[in-house]
Amino acid sequence: MNHKTSIFCSILAALCLLMAGATAFAQVAMPKPRAVSDAERAELLRTLAAKFAVADGAKPELNAAGAYRFAGNADFLYVDRTDIGSFLFERASYGLDPKPIDEKEYSREVLLPRLQKALRKVAPTSEAPVFAEFQDEFAGAAPMKTGAAPIDPRKSAVHVARTAAFVREIDGIPVFGSELLAGLDRDGAIGRLRVHWPKVDAALVSDAKKLRELVDGKVWQPPKDLQDPDTKILEVRAGVGHSAFADPGFSSAAVVRVLARRSARGTEYPIASTSYRYFDRDGMEVFFSAFPDSGSSGRGKAREGELPLRH
């Protein structure tokens, strides 16, 4: 290769790297605010009326950013994603009734069938959601004086709402990141709903089954950095993982999810962190979540009214 060719190749390689960098940046950019088209406006109002009985006269404020669309007023918030079909609905009144819920009406036996009926209308899913747990909400208040005897809020609170959380499985393979959260208001209408149930490629389920065999057979082992004495592995499961509702991009993969707790030794007070980490078949870490790095304030710049600088 002569000198000119070498320079040309170097420039080409640099351009390729720049383009790759630009692509990576684009993948983690926040969605860009944009106008809501007339067609979208009509569609959103139809959806709100049909699924959540939002009256025509409610005149919600509509906003959009990339694939995300927002509708709301003082009474409710609705958000959806046009790219993967996820949506949420939250009524401002949900959980605000200070009277305790009727424990019989909100028992598992009564509530789950009611929820399933409501969900068939507003959030039909391709697979039957698996009930995971209830999220019970309590509220209370008490008069206080500095120095008074401590009050245990748990003894002075009312059970005001119960929301059901469901998880997802396809052919026995868990789908990490899918969400179905649903709660009924006192009038029986949907009060809280979050549906993040993106389409999962059948090939990923097939890959996850193979990964499960490797995990069950102890062929797949957690990476070395999880095998240090400060780390306790709490759970290892193979499945399909994907990005969260609020992740501006979207990716999915067959993964092994490891739940681990890492404790720091010798600190003044105990500190530990517990987290899910996702790995591929070869033990390479997989990330489903990314946001634009906003950097840190103050690097090379003084904080207001003080010197020296923090760098």
Added chain:
Amino acid sequence: MRPMKYLAPLAAMAALLAFSGHASATNFSMACVEKYSDAGFPTSADVTRTCDATDGFGGWFNLFGQHALRFHWKNTLVWPRDYIEDSFAGGGDNIETDWSSADLNVFSGHGTCQNPPVATSGDFIVTAKPGASNFVNIGNSLRLGEFPGSGVFGNNGNLNTFMINASCPMDLVSLTTQWWQVFQGLHIAMGHSGDVSHDNLDSSSKLPTVGMYLAPPIFPLFAGNMSYRGAWMAAGLIDVQSQVCAVITATGRTESEAVSRRDSERPTGAIGDAMPPTWIAWRWVCKG
């Protein structure tokens, strides 16, 4: 000339604004720590997603550009004095978290957990200034939102809302012993309750989702957007272990004022300052 003709609409508008409270852009600040080892902690103290969490929160919260990010300190730029009351030794919150025009501060990093916590157990946030004592005891050191005229702690703070993404910074059993005194004009605080075996996970999904709930500007502005309560109760249990609770607390001069703040305060619809509080209101949701 009929002055009343012109004054009446103005008076009505003034009354409406007074009723609805503060309605403008939110001055917000954030602090996150991932690399605790840079401050002298062992490498096993490092976490991986706490700054992604604040990046995502800020990206969503200010998606439509209606708010003002004052600062976003990361890692070793997060100092204990940022949170310690400035009239206490080592404190400097008046030019940081609790500055005179602060509305919302978000902390994302370590807390500490007990097994199990009791009524007198301390709640902590852990900062990362090299060489400093970085365990900030919330009950002992934080005094936020000193309402001008209240006559306490220098009258120079004005934080309205404090949101914490950490392990166990707001244990239910010790809420009144560790948090009551922090409310020196502060309106609302949010965090999690748990213990060493039931933890708020190191995750970049929870805070961004909370930010997404709070994102859309809903006009008229005095109607505000989603309440902090709605966002925290709906998204606060993303990536937590069982038995962890997302907690929101507020105070007021009366029960109804404390409850109203807890349930209805919004980023662009804060209920006006009032001191001294005599009531504390709480709400939480737990993962079963």
